[in-house]
Amino acid sequence: MADTDATIANDAALAAASVQVERASANKELRPSIAGFFDEATYTVSYVVHDPATKEAAIIDSVLDYEAASGRTSNGSADRIIEYVKVNDLTVTWLIETHAHADHISAAPYLQEKLGGKLAIGKDIVRVQEVFGKLFNAGTDFERDGSQFDHLFTDGETFRIGTIEGIALHVPGHTPADMAFLIGDAAFVGDTIFMPDFGTARADFPGGDARQLFRSIRRLLSLPAATRLFLCHDYKAPGRDDYAWETTVGQQRNENVHVNDKITEDEFVEMRTSRDSTLAMPKLIMPSVQVNIRGGRLPEPEANGVSYIKIPVNAL
Numbered sequence: 538m539a540d541t542d543a544t545i546a547n548d549a550a551l552a553a554a555s556v557q558v559e560r561a562s563a564n565k566e567l568r569p570s571i572a573g574f575f576d577e578a579t580y581t582v583s584y585v586v587h588d589p590a591t592k593e594a595a596i597i598d599s600v601l602d603y604e605a606a607s608g609r610t611s612n613g614s615a616d617r618i619i620e621y622v623k624v625n626d627l628t629v630t631w632l633i634e635t636h637a638h639a640d641h642i643s644a645a646p647y648l649q650e651k652l653g654g655k656l657a658i659g660k661d662i663v664r665v666q667e668v669f670g671k672l673f674n675a676g677t678d679f680e681r682d683g684s685q686f687d688h689l690f691t692d693g694e695t696f697r698i699g700t701i702e703g704i705a706l707h708v709p710g711h712t713p714a715d716m717a718f719l720i721g722d723a724a725f726v727g728d729t730i731f732m733p734d735f736g737t738a739r740a741d742f743p744g745g746d747a748r749q750l751f752r753s754i755r756r757l758l759s760l761p762a763a764t765r766l767f768l769c770h771d772y773k774a775p776g777r778d779d780y781a782w783e784t785t786v787g788q789q790r791n792e793n794v795h796v797n798d799k800i801t802e803d804e805f806v807e808m809r810t811s812r813d814s815t816l817a818m819p820k821l822i823m824p825s826v827q828v829n830i831r832g833g834r835l836p837e838p839e840a841n842g843v844s845y846i847k848i849p850v851n852a853l
């Protein structure tokens with residue numbers, strides 16, 4: 538804990554993020570409008586975040602529907618987002634991925650074709666491309682330099698959605714490249730933390746690290762207590778009947794079953810590691826990772842014009 542606290546005390550990006558939240562909490566015009574779209578097939582929440590003044594918008598963590606048995610993709614989830622964007626007359630400037638997801642395929646290329654916007658992810662995606670490029674024995678034509686994306690965010694980088702301020706925070710642990718995006722007073726935290734009654738994301742994928750995840754979460758929970766947190770997934774929790782995906786820093790610090798203020802780093806690592814060893818791989822990890830490290834594009838078609846998803850046997 539001492540190390541983490543010392544690091545946070547010298548954290549310029551976090552300090553800037555905290556100031557941003559305070560400004561937005563005090564002034565409604567600096568807060569974005571947010572719509573969440575829940576995909577029950579993969580328990581994923583996608584968001585459209587927009588500036589009411591300029592109607593500029595970002596789409597975060599979209600889902601392409603994928604039927605594993607037939608290998609068929611469809612656009613129902615993405616079309617719901619397109620409908621919302623059109624009805625509200627929004628201009629999409631960003632298509633943001635919090636990380637290379639292992640449980641669903643991104644619809645970002647489809648949305649980009651229909652709506653425009655720059656496709657962005659954290660700059661450490663290159664490390665994820667390296668690890669999974671090897672696992673899937675991707676050829677040299679698979680670039681491991683992040684060039685499939687239009688923009689690679691770095692820790693502390695600022696951006697805007699219309700007049701609303703944003704700042705990107707690197708929060709590795711679930712994967713090396715996870716980012717959280719703070720927009721006004723709302724943080725889109727990807728797969729770091731889940732609802733207080735469910736806990737945290739797993740840290741056992743290739744390149745994941747439970748200790749790093751704890752430090753990333755504590756960093757996020759050093760934002761002001763009123764910071765709104767929007768999660769990438771919800772699985773309900775024992776005793777809860779409805780899906781939920783919005784909470785606050787204050788609520789997480791008091792109530793999160795894995796990382797409230799009373800839990801130490803070592804206790805978390807012990808709990809996370811033993812729990813992860815009991816979890817099966819996500820059903821869609823093979824197609825998801827292969828497509829998402831390519832910016833949501835299918836692998837190059839073979840000579841017959843068909844794209845194939847590979848399954849490495851006995852490798853994961």
Ligand SMILES: [Fe+2]
Pocket residue numbers: 636637638639640711728
């Ligand atoms: Fe994930």
